[in-house]
Amino acid sequence: MENTQSKVQSSTPEKQHSLEAGTYEIIRNRLQQQSDKLELRLEQLNALRKETFGTVEPQLLANERLNTGNFCIARDMFALGQYCIFGYNVHIGLRSGIQLADVFNVYRLEGNTFREAGLELLKHEKFEIDFQNLYRYYKDAFFVRFVRQGSYLYMTFQVSNNAGDIKAFKWLIRENDLQYVDARSEHEIRAVQQFEFRWKRIDRDQHRKGLHPHVSVLDRVFVETVGGDLTIKVEDNTEDGRGIYREEVLHQDQTLDDAEYLYADLGNLIVLKIRPYQEGFRYFVFNEKMQEVQRIDALADSGVLLPDGQGLIFSNGYYLQTGEYKLFESVGRGWKFESRINAPNGEDYLYSFYNQAAGQSILMAYNVITQAVETPIRCHGFAIFADGTMGYFRSEEEATKHHMIQLWQTPFGSNPVLAREHTDSYLSKLGNKEIVKAMAECREILSLTHKEDSYADLYADLVSRCTDVLDSYYWINHQETFRLGEVLQELRDTAKTAIDEYEKKLSIQRTTQSAIERVRAQALDLFRQIGQENFESVDVFVYALSELRRLKGAIVSLEELRYTDKEFIAEMMERADQYQEDLSGQCIRFLLSDTALLPYQERINQHRDELEKITSALDGKALEEAIEKTAQELQLLIEIVNNLHITDANDSTRIIDQISALFATLNQLKGGIQKKHRELAGTEAQSAFRAQIKLLDQSTINFLDLAKTGKQCDDYLTKLLVQVEELEGQFAEYDRFIPILSEKREEIYIAFDSRRKAIAEALHKRTDQLQLAAERILKGVSSRLQNFRDAEAINGFFASDIMIEKVRDIIRQLQELEDSNKAAALQTQLKSLREEAVRQLRDRQDLYLDGENIIKLGQHHFDVNVQPLDLSIIERRGALYYHLTGTDFYELIEDAELNELQEVWSQELISEDAGVYRAEYLAYRVFQQWLRLEDRQNADLEALVKEAVNQRYNEGYTKGIHDQDALLILDELVKLYETIDLLRYPSDIRAFAYLLWHHALTEADRQLLQTQLRGAGTLLRVFPNGSTFDYLREEIQEALSKQVE
Incomplete structure (x- = not known):
């Protein structure tokens, strides 16, 4: 196999080695341990599976040579049973014709050796005629390749310079034999579908306008080709043109509408097909989980889905749903998907891609368990025999008689061999494909456990995948399958725990990042200020050096945060140290000048002038704070000077002496301000204390008035006692106020205790009155109940009568007044009254005739007197008598005084x-x-x-x-x-008053009395019920009495 350069994405996370690892890191380590455990059991299961079902490991069997009678260039080979049809092209030269042996030969594979078998397999009269006619009518014809479609084999020939101009001989495959059909079936050769997914075009509804417009792909990824580059983003933010992937385009001024956008949704993967303005299509794979983009130009030729939706395979590599991918850079463009061969074991698949221009194929073997493709095979022709042996060759550039064939052992044979000794095992009952499918899904889970936590929804996916496997395979916990379910259950539980902990980690990371950004902004701002400052006063140096020290403290604090950025901390600390070193040198040179400390001396003089103008303690406190601030700045200056690297000891002594002199003056001011503050504070405290006591007294009166219940008394008392405690704290330094506050606390407590007792007495009196009122009502109700004739009437009475509702209202009032005993007693009386009324009604209905006051005993009826026995007084025969109602008792009343009032008896x-x-x-x-x-x-x-x-x-x-x-x-x-007017009074009284006024009083008495009466009348008209002038009435009565005498 040829060596290829590959690009593989690593998904294994770095292990945590920190001794201070948090809960999340502990869970990650536990997850890795469980992942190792699952991997070990999968290896054990895989070994047992191979032992049970047998296995065919790919390995090189031999390098064999096929010998041809003429010098030729090999084109293709085809396996039929153990026979191999070898196709090639010879140079005819000056020969008048071409024979069948000049293009084809048949060999038999015996062991690992090819034996020439002659052309008997292809001997067919019609075929030979058609073959001769082909070369007779098409002088440029040459053999291209074998094509199998279903049960037919097509021998294809190119008859011109156009690669699409072909002729084909059609054969019917019958087991290990061929039957010729015709030479007119080239139109039946169908092109293989190159894409196993459908491209969808983006329309204008998915366009997003803005400063940086883009198109939305399923609202999951966003693409644009404006602004001079093709950008792929993961945020729907048109205000920001940045993204996770960017590459240049030819036309920088193109708009969003000028480009074409297509996509295919493959689960976690979105395949993008984008053509910028006046350019060719560009192909990308966006991984939503990893938030990454990979450009893959081979997708222009073909794209095939891997088994069980594991990902995508193409001519120069593959891309998995879990994010792993591999690209073989030695494979160029122009390769079309040709075929997919499934191994009987259910785990191996062979994908072939064909380059028509080069006449070559690329073979890629994919295993669903390992989910990987080894180095692809590049060849001019290949054939797979029934036992799985695969032979392939690479044509030499020059014609030759000896053609090298590599023979490999593969699992792609059509007749797999099952291990006979294990046919009764538990695994053999499950079937190899079932186990392979489960192992493949477990491999995906293993892949997820090796992902970084930046993988979107990593732990949710782990939980989902583990749950799917546990639910899909009933045998997953069986002993012979090494109890994979136990480990999967542990993985799922750990992943569930990790979900919450990961959110906590993200929160910590956000907090840490926020702190880093805050320190970054603070540092950059400080560095900018230092660069722009002139440093013409010591205050500026003190400020800059103190801020640098504070900044270094903030940078050091970042080291204590989890998930911090060590590189940033080191960089910022280095810059801060450099600025501090430069400023220190400038500060030393400045402090040695005569005017360096002049601002502090001026500030101290200003403090001295303000001390003379202080008129209140508040002003004194403000001045004291200003002096303290100046002292802190001087102290800071001393600390800064001590930290400066001053090589000359005399310079250091000179600077320290100058600052110490300022400190001595400042300490004198501190003593003066403290003395002045004590003098002013005593007087102001006395006034403030009196005001607070008045406010406390008013609050006590208000709260006593507001307190209506015992609980309110306790609440208001607590509030007032808290105020007293606050006053004690406020005036703690003044001992003369403490006894006053103690007495005030005792007074408040006694006042509220008395109020509480009064409220309790009033409440008790109120509840007693309510209880008595309810009992009087119930007594009246008891009498009314005697008149009812059926139970329904009694129930209706208790449900709707206003007096019954009044009793219930009294019960509610008692409950609101928290007297539950009386309320319960009345509730019991009301219930008992109803039950007793029903019981008495039932008794009357049982004893009395038709409900009347007549008792029937046999044939005899007896009247019953139901009048209540009561004492009354009645008039009878011109006299008054005592009478008992319902009886014949009468007794004469003999009372002289009563007899005198006989006229009003009636x-x-x-x-x-x-x-x-x-x-x-x-x-x-x-x-x-x-x-x-x-x-x-x-x-x-x-x-x-x-x-x-x-x-x-x-x-x-x-x-x-x-x-x-x-x-x-x-x-x-x-x-x-x-x-x-005066006629309302009797005539004798009016006559007597006339005599008194005109004959008994002197003129002076009449004028005085008239003046007094006129004034009294005026006031009495306004205040008629006043008693102010009772003395005047008494004087007139006294004068009348004397006159009468």
């Missing part, structure tokens, strides 16, 4: 008697209410009457009658009251 209402109509009584009561109003003029009399009727329901008022009569009477009464 009065039914308190609002009406024989002399007073109840509407008049109602009008009088409302009139009395009206007199007590502050704003009588705007009073609504009708509303007052309605309110009185609603409140005095026991006085027997009928709405629409008594309220309307009372309103008419009231209206007239109010009008009369407002017009009669």
Whole structure:
């Protein structure tokens, strides 16, 4: 076989050797261990399979020579049983004719040696005539090759300079014999389909417009030929023209529409066929899992699918779904797919490609288990015999009589030999092809375990493939198949675990990359600033050197991150060291100048001036922070100077002395500012403390008002105590405030404790009232239940009656008030009342006649008195008697005082008697209410009457009658009251007041009293219920009393 250069993609990941390997690395190592275990068991199974079914390993058997009678150039060979038909062309020269032996000869393969067998196999009168006619009519005719299609063999001859101008002799193959058919069947020779997939063209719907337009291929890969290059991208981003693959095109100004785009979807692989403007097609294979692109020009000639969808094979190599590929660079263009020969063992396939111009074939043997093609065979003709022996030859450039044939042992024979001694084994029952198919799928799983984790959905694919194998082959866990299922199950479980851990790894990598990019941006920005700075002051040097030190710290921190970029860290650290070294030299030279530290001296002088202007502690704190910042900068300058490489000790001493002098001055300022701050802070703290105490007192009052439950009391108390603790922390340095805060804490606690107790008492009182109200309702309900005649009525009553709903509402209120005991007791009473009512109804229906108060005993009926026994007073025969209801008991009441009120014994209402109509009584009561109003003029009399009727329901008022009569009477009464002035008072009182005013009081007393009464009247019109002028009334009463005496 010829040597070829191949390009193989490595998929084996590097092993993790870090002692600090994380969970993900541990899982990867476990996956590799399980992969090795699976590979070992596959090798064991493969060895047993070969032992069971036998195996034919490809190996060279012999180099044999075929001898011809004339000098000729060999063209092709064909195997029929153990016979070999050898085809060739001789130079006729001056000979008048050509014989059959000048083109064909037949040999028999015996062992590894060819024996000439004569032309008896081809002896046929019609064939010989057609053969002679061919060379008679076509002077340039020559033999090309043998072509087999089904059961027919075609001997093809080219009859002109045009390769497509052929003639063919057709033979029928009958086992090991040939039967001639005709010489007119060249049209039956069909061209083999070169592509086992269909190209699909991209239309305008898949065009994506933008700054960098492209076409979308299934939304999985994106292609464009604009901007001077052909670019293949994996992101649908038209704002960015970058991609994973790029190569130049001839016409840089072409648009997206100028190119042609075709594709074929082969699972993980997408084959692209792209023709830029005015160029030929270019062919690419995009691997979606690996996110890689490989240009393969051989796809212009043919593309054949590998078994079980394992990938794609072409004339100069193959590309697998898992990402492995191999290209044989010595194979050029022009090779067409000719045939695929399947070995009976189900694992080996032979692909042949034919180059018509060169008259040569390329043979590639593919194994579905190893999923690889060894070095292809390049030859002019080949033949495979029934036992699998394959012979092939390469023609010499010069005509010769001796033609070298290589004989190889291959598995492609039509009569495989099965190992007889193992025909009853478990594997023989399964069949070789079944086992080969399973092993091929396991090999794919092994290939995935060797992938880098950049392989898209690696672990999900592992889980899926393992699950498919476990579900597809029932025998996978059998002992004789080495329990492959156990390892596959372990691999699947590990892959499932790796899915989550890989996401964590990606998250860590993104975080690390983000940190690297942040440091990169920080470093580049700092380097740019340093390059643009003039360095005319010490501040600039201090800033630059401190930032460089900070940057180096950030770079060192990157080393602690997982999955960091060591090369970037080394590069950035080297650049930072170089900048630091250059700046250090410049800084030393600058510090030795007389004006180097002048900015610090000016800043210290400014601090001294600001110290004299401080009026508050806040200003003092700000100045203290400014002084501290200056001190830090000086300290940083000292550290920087100490780290500088100063060769002259005098220079170093001089710089340090200058900085120390500045430090001494700065320390004096620190002492002054601290003293001033303490003086101002004491006064301000006192004012702040008083304000905080007032705020705390107000918060306490507000929270006490808001607290409606015990829990709220505890919550608000906690908030206030937290405020007290915060105040203690705020004023911790002032001891005189601590006792005040302690007393305040005790006061707050006592106040909320009292509030909690008051709330508890009110709650208890409220729940007691609700319970009593519910019990009164239930008592009334018990009486009403005696009137029901069936259980449905009782159930309906309990379901819809308003009083029952009221009881349930009381139960809900008790539950909301968290008194579950009372609520449960009422719930039990309500339930018991219903059950008791139903039970009593059932008893009455069983004892009483037709539900009436009559008991039937035999033929006799007895009335039952159901009146409740109650004591009452009734009028009888002009006197009052005690009476027990439901009985004949009467007893005369002898009471003189009661007898005096005999005239009202028959009065039914308190609002009406024989002399007073109840509407008049109602009008009088409302009139009395009206007199007590502050704003009588705007009073609504009708509303007052309605309110009185609603409140005095026991006085027997009928709405629409008594309220309307009372309103008419009231209206007239109010009008009369407002017009009669003093006539509203009795005449004797008016006469007595007249005598007192005109005869008992002096003129001076009358004027004084009139002034006082006028002022009192003015105020009483505004505040009619006030008691401010009660003393004036008392003085008038006293004067009247004296006059009466």
